[in-house]
Every structure is written in C-alpha cells, then in structure tokens.
Amino acid sequence: MKKKITTNINIKNRKAEFEYFLISTWTAGIVLSGTEIKSIRSGKANLTDAYCSFEDNELWVHNLHISEYVNGSYSNHEPKRDRKLLLNKKEIKKLMSKLNDKGMTIIPTRMWINENGYAKLDIALARGKKMYDKRESIKEKDRIRENSRNYSDD
Numbered sequence: 001m002k003k004k005i006t007t008n009i010n011i012k013n014r015k016a017e018f019e020y021f022l023i024s025t026w027t028a029g030i031v032l033s034g035t036e037i038k039s040i041r042s043g044k045a046n047l048t049d050a051y052c053s054f055e056d057n058e059l060w061v062h063n064l065h066i067s068e069y070v071n072g073s074y075s076n077h078e079p080k081r082d083r084k085l086l087l088n089k090k091e092i093k094k095l096m097s098k099l100n101d102k103g104m105t106i107i108p109t110r111m112w113i114n115e116n117g118y119a120k121l122d123i124a125l126a127r128g129k130k131m132y133d134k135r136e137s138i139k140e141k142d143r144i145r146e147n148s149r150n151y152s153d154d
Contacts, residue, residue: 009040011111013047018137020107020126026095028059029086030111030121033077035069040119042069045111052085052106052123054096059085061108061121085121095125103127 044067
C-alpha cells in the first residue's frame with residue numbers, strides 16, 4: 001500500500017493577478033529532476049517572472065526559478081532552465097487555439113505538491129492589464145480592506 005504524503009507547499013505568483021486578467025486556469029504536471037523536487041519541497045521556488053510558450057506542440061515554462069538544492073553537490077540543477085509541462089493533447093490544442101488571440105499569454109499562478117508527492121503547476125490563460133485597470137484593482141483592494149476594518153470595529 002502506497003503511503004500518502006502530506007505537504008503544505010503552496011507557492012503563489014502574487015504579481016499575476018495584479019498584472020493580468022486571469023481568464024481560465026489548468027493544472028499541469030511538470031517534468032523535474034531529483035534536486036528540483038527537493039528544493040520545491042523546501043519551498044525554494046519563485047514564479048514571479050515565469051511564463052509559458054509552445055515549442056513543437058509542447059508547452060514549456062520559462063524563467064521559473066527553482067533554487068539549487070543545498071545538499072545537491074555536483075548533480076545539482078540549473079535554477080532557471082526551461083521545464084516541460086504535462087497536459088492532455090485536448091488541453092494543449094485548446095490552449096494553442098486561444099493563444100492566437102491578440103494580447104493573450106499563459107502564465108503560472110501557483111505551484112503545489114499533490115497527495116502523491118508530484119509537483120503541479122496551475123497555469124492561467126491571461127490578458128495583460130492596462131495601467132488604469134491596475135489602478136482599479138488597487139482601489140478595489142482598498143475598499144475591501146476598509147470594509148473589513150469597519151466590520152471588525154463594531
């Protein structure tokens with residue numbers, strides 16, 4: 001019987017919701033080496049500047065920074081190498097067709113480890129925000145924060 005692994009690794013790309021309108025999301029597997037998964041389990045990954053693109057009908061994530069594993073020695077990985085994402089053929093075709101629209105991009109929003117111990121990457125089809133959209137987002141956050149303060153004072 002296989003032992004279920006309980007982890008609470010949840011690495012988010014906070015900048016994504018501020019910079020983009022997230023239209024739809026998918027969960028993808030990610031091809032990693034041994035030292036990369038160990039670094040992710042210790043929470044040493046950064047999704048901030050990462051983006052996804054297609055190469056030969058395969059989806060790849062670029063600029064995903066996974067820090068080198070401390071005990072990795074000579075077999076350590078390169079921190080910002082390109083990594084292949086694993087999706088169904090149907091999902092890949094759907095993403096490719098939607099990516100052809102103007103202003104659309106694919107960005108990773110969250111990295112987590114499932115109950116079987118595999119690293120998963122939540123990716124989103126997104127459209128970039130203009131400056132006035134970002135100002136509206138800031139105003140909305142301030143409005144929500146102000147309302148929560150008012151309710152907590154009562």
